[in-house]
Amino acid sequence: MSNEPSPTVTFDDRFARELAEMAVPWQADEPPDPRLLVLDEALAATLGLDPAWLRSRDGVRLLVGAGVPDGARPVAQAYAGHQFGHFVPRLGDGRALLLGELVDADGQLRDLHLKGSGRTPFARGGDGLAVVGPMLREYVVSQAMHALGIPTTRSLAVVATGRTVHRETPLPGAVLARVASSHLRVGSFQYARATGDADLLRRLADHAIARHHPEAAETEQPYLALFEAVIAAQASLVARWMLVGFVHGVMNTDNMTISGETIDYGPCAFMEAFDPAAVYSSIDQAGRYAYGKQPLAAQWNLARLAEAVLPLLHEDQERAVVLATAALDRFPDRYRAAWSAGIRAKLGLPDALDPTRVVPLADELLTLLHSGRVDHTSFFRALAGAARDDAEPTRRLFPDPVAIDDWLARWRALSPDADAMDRVNPIYIPRNHLVEEALAAATHGDLRPLERLVEAVTAPYDERPGLERYAAAAPPDFGSYRTYCGT
Ligand code: AMP
Ligand code: MG
Numbered sequence: 001m002s003n004e005p006s007p008t009v010t011f012d013d014r015f016a017r018e019l020a021e022m023a024v025p026w027q028a029d030e031p032p033d034p035r036l037l038v039l040d041e042a043l044a045a046t047l048g049l050d051p052a053w054l055r056s057r058d059g060v061r062l063l064v065g066a067g068v069p070d071g072a073r074p075v076a077q078a079y080a081g082h083q084f085g086h087f088v089p090r091l092g093d094g095r096a097l098l099l100g101e102l103v104d105a106d107g108q109l110r111d112l113h114l115k116g117s118g119r120t121p122f123a124r125g126g127d128g129l130a131v132v133g134p135m136l137r138e139y140v141v142s143q144a145m146h147a148l149g150i151p152t153t154r155s156l157a158v159v160a161t162g163r164t165v166h167r168e169t170p171l172p173g174a175v176l177a178r179v180a181s182s183h184l185r186v187g188s189f190q191y192a193r194a195t196g197d198a199d200l201l202r203r204l205a206d207h208a209i210a211r212h213h214p215e216a217a218e219t220e221q222p223y224l225a226l227f228e229a230v231i232a233a234q235a236s237l238v239a240r241w242m243l244v245g246f247v248h249g250v251m252n253t254d255n256m257t258i259s260g261e262t263i264d265y266g267p268c269a270f271m272e273a274f275d276p277a278a279v280y281s282s283i284d285q286a287g288r289y290a291y292g293k294q295p296l297a298a299q300w301n302l303a304r305l306a307e308a309v310l311p312l313l314h315e316d317q318e319r320a321v322v323l324a325t326a327a328l329d330r331f332p333d334r335y336r337a338a339w340s341a342g343i344r345a346k347l348g349l350p351d352a353l354d355p356t357r358v359v360p361l362a363d364e365l366l367t368l369l370h371s372g373r374v375d376h377t378s379f380f381r382a383l384a385g386a387a388r389d390d391a392e393p394t395r396r397l398f399p400d401p402v403a404i405d406d407w408l409a410r411w412r413a414l415s416p417d418a419d420a421m422d423r424v425n426p427i428y429i430p431r432n433h434l435v436e437e438a439l440a441a442a443t444h445g446d447l448r449p450l451e452r453l454v455e456a457v458t459a460p461y462d463e464r465p466g467l468e469r470y471a472a473a474a475p476p477d478f479g480s481y482r483t484y485c486g487t
Contacts, residue, residue, distance in 0.1 A: 009069045010069065010071070011068075011069065011099060012102070012103070012109065013101070014207075015075070015077070015101070015111075015183075015207070016073050018203060019207060021197065022188065022191065022204070024121055025074070025075055026075060026120050028097055028114060029066075031064050031162055031163055032161065032162040034060050034061065034161055035159065036054075036055060036060050036063065037132070037158045037174070038139055038155075038158050038454070039051060039157045040155060040156055040157070046105045047104055047110060047179065048103070048105070054157065062099075063157045063159050063177045064117065064159050064177075065099060065114045065117045068099060072099060074097045074100070075097065076093040076097055076120035077093050077096075077183055078188075079091055079188045079190070080254070081186070081187035081190060081252050081254025082190075082254075082301070082304055084252065084286075091122065091187060091254050092120070092191075093120055093122055094123040094124060094126045095118070095127075095130060096114060096117065097113065097114045097120070098112075099113065099114060110180065111182055111183050112177065112178075113177070113179070113180065114176070115175065116128075116131075116175040116176060130165070130174055130175065131171045131172065132160055132439075133443050134266070137483075138265040140438065141268060141435070143457060144430045144458070144460065145262055148429075148460055150241070151237055151262060152263075153179065153180035154180070155177070157177040158174050158176050159174060159177070160172055161175060172443060180257070180261060181211065181212065182208075182212065183257075184204075184212075184258040185256060186305045187254035187255075188204060189201070189204060189205075189305055189308035189309060190304060190305075190307075190308045193308040201308075201309070201312060205223050205309065208258045211259075213225070213226050213229035221313070223312035223313055224313055224323055227305065228327050230305060233259065235334035237261075237262065239335055239338035240338075242294065242339060244270070244377075244426065245270050245271035245272075245274075245377060246262075246269075247279070247290070247291045248262070248268050249266055249269065249279075249280055249281040249284065250266050250281060250289060251289045253304050256298070266281070267282065267283065267483040270430060272375050272473050274370050274379075275370060275373070276293075277290050278290060278291040278292075279291075280432070280482060280483050295332075306327070306328055310324060336359075340359050343359075345420070346380050346424055347383070347416060348383075348418060348421040349417075361407075365407060368398070368403060372397070372400070372404075374397045374398060375397060377429050379394065380425040381425045381427045384422050384425065387421060388418045391408055394408070395408075422461060422463075423461055424461075426461055427463050427471050428467065429457060429460065431473070434453050434470060438453045456470040457470075
């Protein structure tokens with residue numbers, strides 16, 4: 001086996017080249033005993049990376065950044081961010097590195113990025129490391145999100161480092177290799193703006209347009225069009241989260257992308273009993289990022305993006321504020337349009353049906369789900385059965401089955417399409433108790449529960465025999481679930 005990195009891996013360094021002020025050249029730590037835990041072979045192939053080679057010693061060294069090809073220029077990226085409402089002008093990749101960009105099978109530029117690769121100049125008090133459990137959580141949840149058709153960064157691999165990481169207890173260290181259409185965040189624009197360097201802000205916007213929203217370049221006001229495109233992408237993304245019951249957990253501006261991909265799976269969770277106030281993050285004590293508050297949180301973050309890009313929108317800053325405000329004011333409509341189209345599909349109702357008939361019916365349903373503390377995922381999956389004349393499994397989800405009868409009768413009068421419902425309402429999601437079970441086993445060296453969970457959630461709509469426990473809600477003794485910030 002050769003000790004040279006695969007000659008076929010060629011990284012671009014477009015971010016580092018175009019935005020050098022936001023890129024600190026840096027090197028990953030050399031882990032004492034790297035061992036590959038999981039690899040997404042299909043994703044590797046779309047990036048032109050040979051999965052068999054990635055499993056080799058040199059391949060694994062690439063996946064932890066210890067052996068990068070000649071010419072690669074890994075960098076830690078600078079960004080700022082509002083964390084729980086408070087502005088921090090310098091966050092950046094404290095424990096992460098951008099190895100560079102690869103061109104995927106569709107000709108798109110994709111970042112290959114590492115998390116847990118050692119301290120960088122942005123590390124502040126942190127140790128620069130990551131732990132097996134949380135990195136595998138990002139792996140499994142991002143796999144599920146992708147399979148659900150929700151835009152997301154991808155997880156290529158998790159490698160155990162052989163190093164002990166000290167948290168509340170000693171834990172096994174890991175590096176996650178992450179793939180994204182870019183790592184540009186709202187916080188990247190906040191950082192550029194805070195430097196006061198107008199040229200840097202413009203170059204960042206040009207870079208974002210070229211990579212994510214090229215149609216903006218053809219408009220009369222490309223930077224306003226960029227801002228509008230980000231608003232549209234985020235409105236659609238958060239609607240998708242809401243429809244599937246996903247709670248991100250830490251929607252700080254540094255965790256919101258310009259591309260519209262979900263990023264930074266820390267204390268995230270899928271809601272079980274429907275509840276707008278559902279919070280799973282141990283650090284979100286005020287419920288700022290509760291399930292039902294996510295659309296508002298997104299709009300708040302986009303207002304911070306507006307502030308950052310104001311100098312690009314108009315020479316006259318008062319005019320710029322008017323333009324930005326008008327664009328931002330359209331977020332709620334865009335969000336509602338995306339959500340109504342999605343809920344109509346979940347209810348199996350035809351496209352042509354007037355939204356003014358669908359939305360009140362859906363709102364009424366959510367009130368019933370909330371008061372009955374009904375499992376969100378189980379309800380929508382069971383409901384297709386009710387469209388096929390078997391309403392009992394749906395009714396049984398309610399503490400008082402009669403509570404849903406009147407609603408069911410009015411919904412069935414609209415002739416829902418049960419097969420269409422099965423194509424959009426997942427049966428398998430990464431339920432919290434299953435994720436915890438899989439991560440605990442993996443932390444002790446047994447990867448099988450994780451592999452089985454990944455298998456279930458990567459075909460979320462296809463009901464398969466033998467996977468019953470992956471479709472069931474948590475046992476009552478699982479209690480109120482909390483996740484700890486993904487360190
Ligand atoms: P996150 O909460 O993961 O979005 O991270 C917020 C900020 O803290 C980012 O700047 C991270 O790079 C940094 N950070 C988180 N954990 C660590 C760590 N263990 N070592 C160094 N920096 C970290
Ligand atoms: Mg983050």
